[in-house]
Amino acid sequence: MGEAAPALDLDPEAAQAAIEHCYDQGWSxxxxxxxxxxxxxxxxxxxxxxxxxxxxxxxxxxxxxxxxELAAVNAAMAGCLPEYFPVVLAAWEAVMRxxxxxxxxxxxxxxxxxxxxxxxxVREELGFNSTGGAFxxxxxxxxxxPRAIGLIVRNAFGIRPHEFDQATQGLPGRFSICFGENExxxxxxxxxxxxxxxxxxxxxxxxxxxxxxxxxxRHTVDPDQVLFDFAxxxxxxxxxxxxxxxxxxxFGPEHAQLLANAGYSKTDVKDWFIDHCVxxxxxxxxxxxxxxxxxxxxGRGPSDGERVSPDTLTSIxxxxxxxxxxxxxxxxxxxxxxxxxxGTWSNTSCPIERRR
Amino acid sequence: MGSLIMDPxxxxxxxxxxxRLARRPESLRGRTVGLLDNGKQNAGRFVDELGxxxxxxxxxxxxxxxxxxxxxxxxxxxxxxxxxxxVELVVIAVGDCGSCSAAAVADGIALxxxxxxxxxxxTESFKATADAMAVVRGASGYRxxxxxxxxxxxxxxxxxxxxxxxADEVVSLLVDAAVRRGAA
Numbered sequence: 001m002g003e004a005a006p007a008l009d010l011d012p013e014a015a016q017a018a019i020e021h022c023y024d025q026g027w028s029x030x031x032x033x034x035x036x037x038x039x040x041x042x043x044x045x046x047x048x049x050x051x052x053x054x055x056x057x058x059x060x061x062x063x064x065x066x067x068x069e070l071a072a073v074n075a076a077m078a079g080c081l082p083e084y085f086p087v088v089l090a091a092w093e094a095v096m097r098x099x100x101x102x103x104x105x106x107x108x109x110x111x112x113x114x115x116x117x118x119x120x121x122v123r124e125e126l127g128f129n130s131t132g133g134a135f136x137x138x139x140x141x142x143x144x145x146p147r148a149i150g151l152i153v154r155n156a157f158g159i160r161p162h163e164f165d166q167a168t169q170g171l172p173g174r175f176s177i178c179f180g181e182n183e184x185x186x187x188x189x190x191x192x193x194x195x196x197x198x199x200x201x202x203x204x205x206x207x208x209x210x211x212x213x214x215x216x217x218r219h220t221v222d223p224d225q226v227l228f229d230f231a232x233x234x235x236x237x238x239x240x241x242x243x244x245x246x247x248x249x250x251f252g253p254e255h256a257q258l259l260a261n262a263g264y265s266k267t268d269v270k271d272w273f274i275d276h277c278v279x280x281x282x283x284x285x286x287x288x289x290x291x292x293x294x295x296x297x298x299g300r301g302p303s304d305g306e307r308v309s310p311d312t313l314t315s316i317x318x319x320x321x322x323x324x325x326x327x328x329x330x331x332x333x334x335x336x337x338x339x340x341x342x343g344t345w346s347n348t349s350c351p352i353e354r355r356r
Numbered sequence: 357m358g359s360l361i362m363d364p365x366x367x368x369x370x371x372x373x374x375x376r377l378a379r380r381p382e383s384l385r386g387r388t389v390g391l392l393d394n395g396k397q398n399a400g401r402f403v404d405e406l407g408x409x410x411x412x413x414x415x416x417x418x419x420x421x422x423x424x425x426x427x428x429x430x431x432x433x434x435x436x437x438x439x440x441x442x443v444e445l446v447v448i449a450v451g452d453c454g455s456c457s458a459a460a461v462a463d464g465i466a467l468x469x470x471x472x473x474x475x476x477x478x479t480e481s482f483k484a485t486a487d488a489m490a491v492v493r494g495a496s497g498y499r500x501x502x503x504x505x506x507x508x509x510x511x512x513x514x515x516x517x518x519x520x521x522x523a524d525e526v527v528s529l530l531v532d533a534a535v536r537r538g539a540a
Contacts, residue, residue: 037359061430063492073364104455155364163488166454212464
């Protein structure tokens with residue numbers, strides 16, 4: 001943490017002028033930016049062993065690339081503290097492992113939102129919220145790390161709204177979704193451990209989201225009923241456009257503990273979803289989405305109605321890898337979120353590498 | 357006092373490259389036209405219908421159909437080389453999403469640089485991103501044809517109507533000498 005200057009020595013008018021300068025340059029996502037100086041950016045760079053000119057992301061088709069230093073400038077402008085920078089770098093790597101992020105995802109009409117999950121001791125060391133209100137607001141690292149990702153996309157990649165960013169509406173909360181996993185109250189192994197990283201290793205997992213929806217079920221303690229409520233949310237046709245998709249289930253601690261107490265491991269929960277998250281062809285057809293079973297929009301011709309029986313079942317999430325599970329929030333009500341992934345997620349976690 | 361505020365874009369001002377379009381024929385009569393379907397819904401039907409309209413109205417010699425493997429990014433160089441080698445003119449359709457409209461323009465510019473006159477067709481909703489891609493590729497003011505949005509989900513007769521409606525504009529992009537200077 002930096003030393004707080006006595007308020008009388010600060011120059012708010014100079015700060016306002018610098019903030020307006022950043023707006024005038026077109027760098028802002030709409031909110032004020034912290035004007036980044038060489039000295040401030042160097043403090044970010046001092047938090048990592050990676051060289052400033054290392055390229056950490058490319059958009060070759062746009063003639064753009066992001067270096068460690070450009071990421072640091074954007075992280076500083078987003079309001080990160082220098083010590084968050086290794087988390088930003090890991091989050092960036094995790095997001096860019098998502099196939100859609102390397103293709104046209106940032107330009108998509110879907111306006112997908114990165115979701116960033118933080119594991120390990122870094123949560124406490126840097127103050128990531130992983131309990132009440134984990135999706136925000138009120139916690140600087142939760143708010144500024146995803147904002148840094150958004151600024152990198154805007155500034156380093158040059159993908160701006162109404163230009164290369166063609167989001168029709170965009171997902172609410174875009175570039176503000178970042179939370180710690182509530183490892184302390186989760187009955188299961190942390191997401192990063194499930195993804196093969198050592199216990200205690202601070203790490204980030206991330207993907208691009210298509211949509212989020214609450215599962216508020218305080219009505220029953222029967223695990224099958226609770227799981228059915230999730231499945232009903234997971235299989236909605238509204239956001240369904242591809243055959244291959246993933247769905248993050250972000251359990252609140254109460255739902256997770258209820259299931260664990262009933263004997264469900266994470267794998268058991270996934271297998272339950274694989275079995276139950278299916279749609280009948282007739283239901284998909286009713287929504288005009290019967291083509292999704294054969295590879296997405298526009299897969300079929302007019303004779304298909306006769307070829308495929310109304311009782312044919314399409315699996316919405318047919319494999320365990322497509323149902324990542326994490327736990328966050330307060331243990332104060334049985335609420336959870338179903339977060340539909342934009343494409344398919346990488347099924348990996350990235351270690352956070354702080355300076356040795 | 358007076359510290360510089362760092363630029364988060366990493367960009368330096370570039371001199372605008374001049375885009376020279378490929379040499380155009382005086383007419384389409386007898387020419388072989390490559391139709392590049394970018395794989396978006398109805399794109400295949402649209403280029404097919406457009407090929408028919410070009411045959412009916414402009415007596416083109418024939419068409420060669422090709423399909424992009426991925427709509428959202430640039431076509432592979434081999435695909436563009438193959439089109440350049442096997443046809444005299446190309447039509448690319450349809451740019452009707454955030455990334456595929458930009459990618460269609462990128463492909464059109466790439467084919468022009470190979471020397472093949474090309475007309476890109478986007479839906480009118482994506483002019484901003486199509487224009488932005490032209491700037492990125494050093495072809496500010498690059499001209500393309502637009503059809504009414506949407507294309508996906510249209511029944512066959514309306515796809516045909518879109519093709520009929522845009523055919524003359526496509527032809528003007530392929531033969532009109534005035535387009536050779538890009539922004540002209």
